[in-house]
Amino acid sequence: MAYSEYLADRVSQFLNEKSVSFITKKMMGGLLFMVDDKMYVAVIKEEIMARINPAIYEESLEKDGCNKMNFTGKPMKGFVFLSEEAVDLEEDLNYWLQLALDFNPLAKASKKRKSSKN
Secondary structure: OOEOHHHHHHHHHHHHHOOOOOEEEEEOOEEEEEEOOEEEEEEEEOEEEEEOOHHHHHHHOOOOOEEEOOOOOOOOOOEEEEOHHHHOOHHHHHHHHHHHHHHHHHOOOOOOOOOOOO
């Protein structure tokens, strides 16, 4: 299993309850959730990768189960990994998902890649 379907269902349920329109894409070995054409969160194995406001990044890292996202060997400020410990309880998961949702309108969308088809 590349990602926890149970955790992905919990993220979908949160967004549906908030009436937030989203799409999912399989990538990075997991399932990416996009809100307003911007990366919102991803479920990778048993963890969530969340995009939060860089202004609260350092203080967020002090919370149990919150770690720097480090795909390339260099942490990206504003991106965190949340272990099972951080999102086990519904209220904890909702806290992190809401932080990411609050930041989404401020986040920059990634540039669209141009097709190389002729």
